[in-house]
Amino acid sequence: MDFSVLRNLISRYCAGEEYWVDSRTVYIGHKEPPLGADAYIPQRYPDNRIVSSKYTLWNFIPKNLFEQFRRIANFYFLLIFLVQLIIDTPTSPVTSGLPLFFVITVTAIKQGYEDWLRHKADRSINECPVDVVQEGTVVRTQSHKLRVGDVVMAREDETFPCDLILLSSSRDDGTCYVTTTSLDGESSHKTYYAVPDTMAFKTEQEVDSLHATIECEQPQPDLYKFVGRINIYKESEDPIARPLGAENLLLRGATLKNTERIYAVAIYTGMDTKMTLNYQSKSQKRSAVEKSMNAFLIVYLCILISKAVINTVLKYAWQWSPDHDEPWYNHRTEIDRERHVVIRAFTDFLAFMVLFNYIIPVSMYVTVEMQKFLGSYFIAWDKDMYDEELGEGAQVNTSDLNEELGQVEYVFTDKTGTLTENNMEFIECCVDGHVYIPHAICNGQILSAASSIDMIDSSPGGYHREHEELFFRALCLCHTVQVKEEETVDSIKRGIHQGKPTSFYISSSPDEVALVEGMKRLGYTYLRLKDRHMEILNKDDEIERFELLHVLNFDSVRRRMSVIVKSSAGEYLLFCKGADSSIFPRVVSGKVGQVRARVEQNALEGLRTLCVAYRSLSLVDYEEACHQLSDAKLALQDREQRLAQAYDLIERDFTLLGATAVEDRLQEKAADTIESLHKAGMKVWVLTGDKMETAAATCYASKLFRRSTQILELTKKRTKEQSLHDVLFDLSRTVLRQRSLSGLSVDCHDYGLIIDGATLSEVLKPSPESSGSGNYREIFLEICRNCSAVLCCRMAPLQKAQIVKLIKASKEHPITLAIGDGANDVSMILEAHVGIGIMGKEGRQAARNSDYAIPKFKHLKKMLLVHGHFYYIRIAELVQYFFYKNVCFIFPQFLYQFFCGFSQQPLYDTAYLTLYNISFTSLPILLYSLIEKHVSIETLKRDPTLYRDVAKNSLLRWPVFLYWTCLGLFDACIFFFGAYFLFDNTTFTSNGQLMTTNTQMMFGNWTFGTLVFTVLVFTVTFKLALDTHHWTWINHFVIWGSLLFYVIFSLLWGGIIWPFLNYQRMYYVFMQMLSSGPAWLSIILLITVSLLPDVVKKVLCRTLWPTATERAQSTCPCLTVEPSTIFVLSQSDSRLSF
Amino acid sequence: MASSYNAKEEDGHVAVPGGGTIQNKKPDNTAFKQQRLPAWQPILTAGTVLPAFFVIGLIFIPIGIGLYVTSNNIKEFEIDYTGTDMSSPCFNCSQSFSWNSTRPCTCALPFSLEQPFESNVFMYYGLSNFYQNHRRYVKSRDDSQLNGDTTSLMNPSKECEPYARNEKMPIAPCGAIANSMFNDTLDLYYIDPNGTRIQIPLMKKGIAWWTDKHVKFRNPGGNPNLTSAFQGTTKPINWRKPVYELDTDAENNGFINEDFIVWMRTAALPTFRKLYRIIQKKNNMTPTLPRGNYTLEVTYNYPVRSFEGRKRVILSTISWMGGKNPFLGIAYITVGSVCFFLGVVLLIIHHKYGSRNNTADIPN
Helix, strand or coil: CCCCHHHHHHHHHHHHHCCCCCCEEEHHCCCCCCCCCCCCCCEEEEEEECCCCCCCCCCHHHHHHHHCCCCHHHHHHHHHHHHHHHHCCCCCCHHHHHHHHHHHHHHHHHHHHHHHHHHHHHHHHHHHHEEEEEEEEEEEEEHHHHHHHHHEEEECCCCCHHHHEEEECCCCCCCCEECCHHCCCCCCEEEEECCCCCCCCCCHHHHCCCEEEEEECCCCCCCCCEEEEEEEECHHHHHHHEEECHEEEEEECCECCCCEEEEEEEEEEEEEHHHHHHHCCCCCCCCHHHHHHHHHHHHHHHHHHHHEEEEEEEHHCCCHHHHCCCCCCCCCCHHHCCCHHHHHHHHHHHHHHHHHHCCCCCCHHHHHHHHHHHHHHHHHHHHHEECCCCCCCCCCCCCHHHHHHHHEEEEEEEEECCEEEEEEEEEEEEECCCEHHHCCCCCCCCCCHHHHHHCCCCCCCHHHHHHHHHHHHHHHCCCEEECCCHHHCCHHHHHHHHCCCCCCCCCCCCHHHHHHHHHHHHCEEEEEEECCCCECCCCCCCEEEEEEEEEEEECCCCCEEEEEEEECCCCCCEEEECCCHHHHHHHCCHHHHHHHHHHHHHCCCCCCEEEEEEEEEEEHHHHHHHHHHHHHHCCCCCHHHHHHHHHHHHHEEEEEEEEEEEEEEECCCHHHHHHHHCCCCCEEECCCCCCCCHHHHHHCCCCCCCCCCCCEEEEEEHHHHCHHHHHHHHHHHHHHHHHHHHHCCCCCCEEEEEEEEHHHHHHHHCCCCHHHHHHHHHHHHHHHCCCEEEECCCCHHHHHHHHHHHHHHCCCCCCEEECCCCHHHHHHHCCCCEEECCCCCCCCHHHHHCCCEEECCCHHHHHHHHHHHHHHHHHHHHHHHHHHHHHHHHHHHHHHHHHCCCCCCCCCCHHHHHHHHHEEEEEHHHHHHCCCCCCCHHHHCHHHHHHHHHHHHHHHHHHHHHHHHHHHHHHHHHHHHHHHHHCCCCEEEECCCCCCCCCEECCHHEEEEEEHHHHHHHHHHHHHHHHHCCHHHHHHHHHHHHHHHHHHHHHHHHHCCCCCCCCCCCCHHHHHHEEEEEEHHHHHHHHHHHHHHHHHHHHHHHHCCCCCCHHHHHHHHHHHCCCCCCCCCCCCCCCCHH | CHHCHHHHHCCCCCCCCCCCCHCCCCCCCCCCCCCCCCEEEECHCCCCCCCCHHHHHHHHHHHHHHHHHHHCCCCEEEEEEECCCCCCCCCHHCCCCCCCCCCCCEEEEEEEECCCCCCCCCEEEEEHHCCCCCCCCCCCCCCCCCCCCHHHHHCCCCCHHCCCCEEEECCCCHHHHCCCCCCCCCEEEEEEEECCCCCCCCCCCCCCCCHHHHHHHCCHHHHCCCHHHHCCECCCCCCCHHHCCCCCCCHCCCCHHHHHHHHHHEEEEECCCEEEEEEEEHHHCCCEEECCCEEEEEEEEECCHCCCCCCEEEEEEEEECCCHHHHHHHHHHHHHHHHHHHHHHHHHHHHHHHHHHHHHHCCC
16 A cells, blocks of 8 residues: 555644645745735645654664564564563573674664764755745755745756746746756756746846745655646736646756756645655565465464474373472472463463574575675676666666566566667658658758659649648647757867757657658758747748647657647648557548558558648637637646547647658667577567557567467457457467367467557456456456467557556466566556566656666566576575575474473573574575576576576475475484484493593583584585585685584584583583594484485486476586686686587 | 565665666676686586495495494493382382481392403493483583582572572582482492402592583682581582582592582483493403302482382493494494495486486587
């Protein structure tokens, strides 16, 4: 659920703001509105203080402790610790208190330090100077003193201190340029507009005289949405209301560019600004590994509780006879005796829980956390995923999903900018069926009209001529391209292009830039937008001026944009360009047939096509349109919807002019990547907003569809002829027949499905008869399952997310990955299990919202096949090994209870109990989980089929888990009974010849425990060593180092009488044990026996049923024999590849 | 449940490793960062494991045989003197036991050795069903008191309860372990063929760990006069004599009495034996214990009937590998054979399947 909303609500209610309303009214300059207007309600808003810190000096300790103990691992430790403090338990409270204290302290110090840094950063932000207009003068004040309603003056290159509404700028047209690099990473300059009525206030005094209020919505995190209204009060007149939109809102964090200074009024301050609202963390994604980990944990919790229960019950059964309960040599204390038996039983149960609590590998959470955090650095460090052009490598936004990269079954990819370069090039245009190709123009020289255009079709009549000119003008006018003049760039460059005013175009859409540049090559140059007039240099080098009246912005639902202009001749013209499907239905005249044919042909070649149409407006029409637009724009509620309606009414009765074709080249190695993903067993779906033919062509080019692929179509075109029902059943029959046949011949056919957005929404539409809709969904999924590739075209952003959701919820619950580069992919990126953003040309929104961001589509291959595979292998081993080593650790203690009268006598010494998970066995597995490479990176890249080996969480399934647990139980039995027979059957004694002469000494229970523990530590470490396939010098160092550490620690621990310790039970125990021959012999024997079954299992499985990975392992070493120079520290990536 | 553990979540902001901080920076091309550290890449295949199995088999079997033979050469004699049987000489003593009896009950058990015991003979007492490893029991001691700390001597640790004080007087040594110290006296007589009883000299020193005797256990206060050193303390309830009268030898008295130290090392399992005395070999000519008849004289002080325990005396020689221990030898032989057998099985499998795999898998 959305916590930010909840938090807002709570904070509001707590603050006692009973006049909580859906919109806020801001009084510019804190001036009351004139009488007669709404009552002046002074509202309280937070000041502009940014508080990113979490703690203050006073609440740090309690709040931090509370936060830390909310984590289940810490809480579990705390519970155990408290139980140990309260009741008499076998192990001292130190065993759990010390690690707990350590973890808590370290975390607290870390968080305290981070918070101190945050305090510092906050202070520097809050105290940075801001210019505020007060009573006609500019007053310098500190940022945090800013209040809603203050009029702020910002200069060039200053960053806005809060969310502001632009009132006026030093530029004449009331615009200002802003870059939002720090917000969304888009470096292009964006234009923001002042309301025409306030544009004129150029000085402090003027601004101060402004009397207006702003009504706007309450703060919400969407950066690109804002709805508001400004009411300007002039003496005597009625207030003027003007709509405010996102184009008037300057966001905190954005920087003013190319504008000398602006005046703006603060509307959202402090924690209300869109930037701070956006820093709330996204919803958490959990990986499949984490889910299985939790399932295993529950199993172990059950084991723990049942162990404790069994032991408690047996204890009381055994103690039934008083000889056992209280033999003469071992009396209870009086207090103990007086206790009620139920209380005694309960404390016994708790004591057993404490004794066995280590079976829940609490340290696993810490290790997993560290593994994920540190491991994700390898992704960011990978130079193969670094893009020179962009100057950036892969980015990891969350480290929680590393292993999920190795589990992907479905890949949903965007087309434009993801599969393709999004580097548009104008190829041709077609006016009424006549094709123009600008390549004929040389050197970008503007030649005379006739010769410059290579006409395929001839005979341009007068009528045609007129259309041609309109077409070119339409393309020059109907866009939102900005002209960036060279003067902002350094002067040297200007020197080169002497005289000729060079400029380049900037737009959020590369298509538009390509089109405008294409027009330039065809002779029509868009010069600039000046005073709401667009200037065009036409073929005859004349400047034509059009007054720009309205821009009907592009949106992905409408899939078109329009402008309304007034020509110098006073004609009102509406130019519209958009996708063919959205234009053709609105066309009333023009050579539709010819254009359509050309468009379809171009689309087949994989070109992006746009249709251009116009409508001539009479004055009446225009005024009506104006009215509709301003009505919609002024609306505070449902503005979007009303705008869409207005657009729909205005954009009709078109005359078709022609079509354009723009090429978007495939990204490098896109085809290779898709092929690898296919081989790796992933299903690749392309979800695009493009038209079907274009998308299909791209799919063929990127080898998503091969020549042999049989294409199934599920499109509007087909469903028009047949009912959806029939089509679906038809297709499923085809697919299923193939499947029944393919039992004989494997994969003779592969199918590709093409579906369009409209049909999809029909398939997914929940119809009143619920059974029917469910059926469609199921059939659709069934068809998809049998297709190797699916292409969804004409998709709205939300539909992309719907598709992802549909697949996610299907009965196999496959792991999905979505990759895209644009804002329209954000919804699917957030929806999929793993979201990958491409740092593309369409801004950084996708990359910001993704879990991982990569520069290019081709990097996906290494990301999944190499990093994903490695991380999965690593974490799977980490999880299984942790459970294994704790079974080995605790099960002997459980068995020992049967031999010590169920008295909770621990087998191991306190120090061993405490340090086993912390230091003796922690580092090797952490290191393994960071640098294990079971096969080389080259092999993984060369052979994508290896990915299938880890698919579907194969290393963490129940049988594997059971195997590890059984192995743990077996080893534990070997440790315990091995030692038991040595101690019980005969005297396990030593003649101690190493120490003293001819003395035969007896070994007690601590020696017994130490023997078991020594075997245990060595066995679990060797087990990991056996699993390690990649022995770097670090592995050697850590594995042998931790064994050595164990030995040294034991020698030291038993070597002296420890002061301040009330028991000396380990004194010389370890050394005495080592001085006895049989102890050595039995340690060697027990380790061998414990490792034997695992080795045999491994060898047998490898020989008899080898997996693809194992085959790759056994074939590769003979090819890529690496020198076993273990201690070579030098870099060696000069290794030749084979 | 445990799933809610997430450091970043609680920190309130997402850690972005390598994110914004190292933008516009090319990753270092080091072997570590590119995960290309030179490495040894062993793989457990039948081919590589085979020799290891044979080697293990070949090493373990001889060791096992050696151990087994050694263990078999060790002579061991065990006699149970609990006295639960009517026929047993100690029956009366075991029946008429009372803590307060001033006159010790003695009994004599005759036995004969079929074979002579050649080298040093170790004499053990063994107890069964005695839970020295019970938690309440194990911790019922005060190591600092035993280390000669005078404060602890007067104020025994709480762990010793309910054996810490007796009528307000601190008990030295305190605790259940000390209180239940084994106090039977065992004497061994050799019956000459001509009928005379010869007492066999039993050495009571050198039976405890050297470090225990010299470091871990110390008498309080460096005072040579133990009686005054233990002034103000009382003996454990079940003891007949105070701790400073355990032996007449000053080097083996008080806390550093070796019988006491041996007893204080709690056994791992409920059936255990502890070293009692050593019979040293006199010279090379005569065996330490020649074959013939013997009598074990027991001063029966230690009650075990109440918890159905058994008391035994064991006479044993030892070897380089300790006492009689057939288990280790058998285990070695078994494991060695299993390894050898597995080696053979793997060899067959390797020949049948291994070659097929290897030829089939060379990538084209």
